Amino acid sequence: MSAELVAALAKTGLWVFALLQVAPVMLWLERRAPAFMQDRLGPNRVGPLGLLQGIADAVKFIFKEDTIPSGADRGLFLLAPALALVPALTTFLVLPFGPTVEIAGHTTALVVVDSDVGILVFLSLASLGVYSLVLAGWSSNNKWSLIGSIRASAQMISYELALTTTVVCALIPAGAMNLGAVVDYQREGLWQVVTQPLGFLVFLVAAFAETNRLPFDLPEAESELVAGYHTEYGSMRFAMFFMGEYMSMTTLAALGVTLYFGGWSLPFVDFSGFSGLVQALLGFGVIMLKVGLWLFFFIWVRWTFPRFRYDQLMHLGWKVLLPLALVQFVTTAALVVGGVL
Amino acid sequence: MTEVAVFAVFAAAALASAVVVVAHRNPVYSTMSLVVTLLSTAVLFVLLGSPFLAVLQVLLYTGAILVLFLFVIMLLNVGRERRLPGPVPLQTWAAAVGTLVLFGAVARLLWEAHGAVELAALTPDFVSTGKLAEALFSSYLLPFEIIALLLLVAVVAASWVARRGDRGEDEGVSS
Numbered sequence: 001m002s003a004e005l006v007a008a009l010a011k012t013g014l015w016v017f018a019l020l021q022v023a024p025v026m027l028w029l030e031r032r033a034p035a036f037m038q039d040r041l042g043p044n045r046v047g048p049l050g051l052l053q054g055i056a057d058a059v060k061f062i063f064k065e066d067t068i069p070s071g072a073d074r075g076l077f078l079l080a081p082a083l084a085l086v087p088a089l090t091t092f093l094v095l096p097f098g099p100t101v102e103i104a105g106h107t108t109a110l111v112v113v114d115s116d117v118g119i120l121v122f123l124s125l126a127s128l129g130v131y132s133l134v135l136a137g138w139s140s141n142n143k144w145s146l147i148g149s150i151r152a153s154a155q156m157i158s159y160e161l162a163l164t165t166t167v168v169c170a171l172i173p174a175g176a177m178n179l180g181a182v183v184d185y186q187r188e189g190l191w192q193v194v195t196q197p198l199g200f201l202v203f204l205v206a207a208f209a210e211t212n213r214l215p216f217d218l219p220e221a222e223s224e225l226v227a228g229y230h231t232e233y234g235s236m237r238f239a240m241f242f243m244g245e246y247m248s249m250t251t252l253a254a255l256g257v258t259l260y261f262g263g264w265s266l267p268f269v270d271f272s273g274f275s276g277l278v279q280a281l282l283g284f285g286v287i288m289l290k291v292g293l294w295l296f297f298f299i300w301v302r303w304t305f306p307r308f309r310y311d312q313l314m315h316l317g318w319k320v321l322l323p324l325a326l327v328q329f330v331t332t333a334a335l336v337v338g339g340v341l
Numbered sequence: 342m343t344e345v346a347v348f349a350v351f352a353a354a355a356l357a358s359a360v361v362v363v364a365h366r367n368p369v370y371s372t373m374s375l376v377v378t379l380l381s382t383a384v385l386f387v388l389l390g391s392p393f394l395a396v397l398q399v400l401l402y403t404g405a406i407l408v409l410f411l412f413v414i415m416l417l418n419v420g421r422e423r424r425l426p427g428p429v430p431l432q433t434w435a436a437a438v439g440t441l442v443l444f445g446a447v448a449r450l451l452w453e454a455h456g457a458v459e460l461a462a463l464t465p466d467f468v469s470t471g472k473l474a475e476a477l478f479s480s481y482l483l484p485f486e487i488i489a490l491l492l493l494v495a496v497v498a499a500s501w502v503a504r505r506g507d508r509g510e511d512e513g514v515s516s
Contacts, residue, residue, distance in 0.1 A: 117392050120396040127404030127405065131373075
């Protein structure tokens with residue numbers, strides 16, 4: 001095997017390993033954190049502090065019966081959960097977690113695919129996620145599932161506009177579509193959360209809608225739709241939707257961190273004195289720490305705000321967030337042309 | 342060698358899925374096959390040295406347009422009994438003849454073009470995003486703006502057509 005291939009496999013392995021840990025950790029946090037907020041205990045029987053509850057859940061998922069409704073479209077019903085993992089397990093490819101370093105005599109950039117169209121690769125792979133929801137809802141042959149998936153696709157397409165516009169704003173000052181360049185730009189100056197607060201706010205709200213999290217979880221609103229698009233799914237197939245959602249949250253949070261919070265870098269700290277391998281691990285640790293804080297914010301918001309009504313959701317997306325994103329776009333462009341940024 | 346293998350796999354996938362698109366009776370399966378066709382073509386674009394075009398293909402066609410296709414098919418909810426009974430015989434023959442003629446024309450073109458003109462190889466710089474943007478916003482600025490205007494007109498017209506049916510009924514509801 002060539003050195004390039006080994007490097008690519010090692011970097012991919014690091015990301016996949018981290019992403020697979022996200023679902024159990026988030027599962028635990030999603031139960032214990034709100035319990036703390038509401039002055040309850042939460043699950044605390046399995047293992048110390050209930051930490052092994054995730055393993056118990058995984059065992060339950062594996063051993064539960066895998067049912068397929070008789071009216072369902074078999075092929076698409078089985079395909080849909082697998083598609084939920086596609087964007088989650090591919091978008092990290094273009095996210096940088098360190099500078100170009102030398103490891104074991106080979107110079108390598110600490111990003112799996114160092115592409116000049118990096119951010120577009122991320123957005124295009126993320127946009128494939130909607131297929132899983134649409135197919136799950138349609139193939140289940142269940143009216144709740146169908147309504148859930150129609151809501152999901154309309155919501156994701158609507159909020160994708162605002163999200164993409166803010167991403168463009170974040171790219172303008174760096175003058176490149178390579179995410180590594182965006183991080184380098186922030187290392188030399190301020191983090192973009194300071195220079196583009198409006199764009200960051202729109203990105204944050206749109207990220208909630210893109211991942212179908214409360215207050216925008218209308219596709220699976222349990223009080224009206226049972227469980228939305230995954231009503232008919234059980235056992236591991238349900239778990240795949242579940243994992244896909246948490247992994248998508250993680251990669252989207254990692255994109256937000258890269259665009260607005262300096263990515264793998266820390267202010268006033270210089271990693272360049274360390275060896276290549278240490279730099280890689282430190283960079284990855286920093287980005288995961290920032291992503292962790294972002295994910296905690298996701299949980300915090302979920303247990304704080306009530307759900308939106310569907311027309312309010314559409315109103316917010318099209319009439320508030322998109323114009324705000326455009327304001328940020330024009331402002332950023334003017335500031336860059338004026339030489340301020 | 343790897344390149345040839347990748348080309349073979351994805352060219353075959355594109356052709357096979359394209360056949361499924363026209364042959365399958367269930368429109369949802371046809372649409373999903375079209376997704377495979379477009380993704381495979383995107384890979385071919387990468388092999389040709391234009392990742393930008395490939396990514397746009399995935400972002401626009403598979404990420405947005407085909408989702409709308411699927412949306413419409415799902416909302417119409419074509420039941421099992423109402424699916425197409427199969428192509429009309431005349432249609433089959435017309436399609437066969439048309440395909441043969443097109444295949445002959447393309448084969449002839451390729452045969453004559455082969456070795457006739459020495460084309461300059463594409464350089465990474467030539468297909469870079471910067472060069473593309475430069476061309477789009479200088480030499481092709483007018484067509485670019487006209488297309489933007491056309492799309493705007495289409496959006497306005499579509500929303501007007503959609504609103505016409507229920508005017509006056511739910512004017513008070515914010516939508």
